[in-house]
Amino acid sequence: MRALTALSERSVPTVSSEELAAAAGVNSAKLRKDFSYLGSYGTRGVGYDVEYLVYQISRELGLTQDWPVVIVGIGNLGAALANYGGFASRGFRVAALIDADPAMAGKPVAGMPVQHTDELEKIIEENGVSIGVIATPAGAAQQVSERLIAAGVTSILNFAPTVLSVPDGVDVRKVDLSIELQILAFHEQRKAGEEAAAAAGSAGEPGTGAAESPAAPAASATATATATAAAAASGVRKGGPEGDVPAVMPA
Amino acid sequence: MRALTALSERSVPTVSSEELAAAAGVNSAKLRKDFSYLGSYGTRGVGYDVEYLVYQISRELGLTQDWPVVIVGIGNLGAALANYGGFASRGFRVAALIDADPAMAGKPVAGMPVQHTDELEKIIEENGVSIGVIATPAGAAQQVSERLIAAGVTSILNFAPTVLSVPDGVDVRKVDLSIELQILAFHEQRKAGEEAAAAAGSAGEPGTGAAESPAAPAASATATATATAAAAASGVRKGGPEGDVPAVMPA
């Protein structure tokens, strides 16, 4: 979708699966197959009409609707989210900013007055909000989520470093900013390991250094490693830090 | 790892693959197989020693090292990141906060004085920083990334809404906060569609509503849908908003 939008902004009229796949970094066959599950939106010998495809995929992704959201917890992060331009351009409308601090009430943030938590239920109901963003401290998050849900919210984006427990039917996505750093650090470590291995000549143990446990047999790439294990190990090693984002943990 | 840490904090001495798998929301066989790629860290008949496993996995993930990071762009988001407690507890040390605004220089944010962009190279080199966080406006991001890389940074966490183009060997992860909301909205839409379908009786088209294109055949679940297509389509429909995060796009 992001690749398509870029093409649309450059007023490119049509695009082949090959071109679009290259722009998005995927295989063209996969792209065609995926599109085929949504419908037959291309023209043989020509390609896909960019605008038409943008529309169809937007519709399928739910981007043609306007989603009102509330942001609860207007600290640094909440304010950053309120000011974040990406929301409005993707069909999200910040219906209200809510904070528990009475001193915040009425203060303008991102051109919008902060409202007090007391108003939470009223705001949700009047605006038909079904998506809430929690940017409160960890301690408040669970309680806020319960109030949001009781008022009718069914999807929550949680920035607080807590696992929320919610009833069935409510979706939660947890954003843990440090996990992104951890993924970078993981690859950074591998880079260092590979350099060391390369410098030491291509003889010994690859990369990461074996477990120093005296009893436990060394992990990967010993003589006893099976074909499957070796393949999996090399799989871990291949590629950059793209993809591979850990799933949300269950409540 | 998150599940393990929780056990460790509760001083649970050992855990079976079955228990840990349940806590993490995965299959126990998968968990055992994954661990087997790292080494044989368990005891048959007993389970895994929690502390030992924490240590081994931490080491494998690169969490035993201390990673100095710099945050460039101290607006709302940069300040939020600087104040984010999760970094320190996961082995990341904020070595410096950097901003291009001379008025910011010297101001304390998260108990640390903001430094001016002029100092960027010096800071990176003196602290041996290899991971940089970009929280600048979109316009500045590419240039900042180039200076970071020239100074020795090889991993970048990019919050700016731009695709960075970087040389080989440099890893970039882009965090797009609106994508998380889009994923929630996608599932939210499906919920609405399923309710509507359920209300309309279980007869007609499922969920999302068919393409309104007059010529193109309707997408999923028509009489002509192959077994493969049907399986894939239902795959899209199953489960909550967990996992399935889009990969980083290529430069």
Added chain:
DNA sequence: GACTGTGAATGCCTTCACAGCA
């Protein structure tokens, strides 16, 4: 001639199921 749409082939990840060990 060019490019889509898709059956068939491929390969990988996941899961099963059980031998092996404490």
Added chain:
DNA sequence: TGCTGTGAAGGCATTCACAGTC
């Protein structure tokens, strides 16, 4: 007896390759 470690089976996503269409 209980649980790990792992070969083998299974299932699913990806990719190939080409018939079909413009």
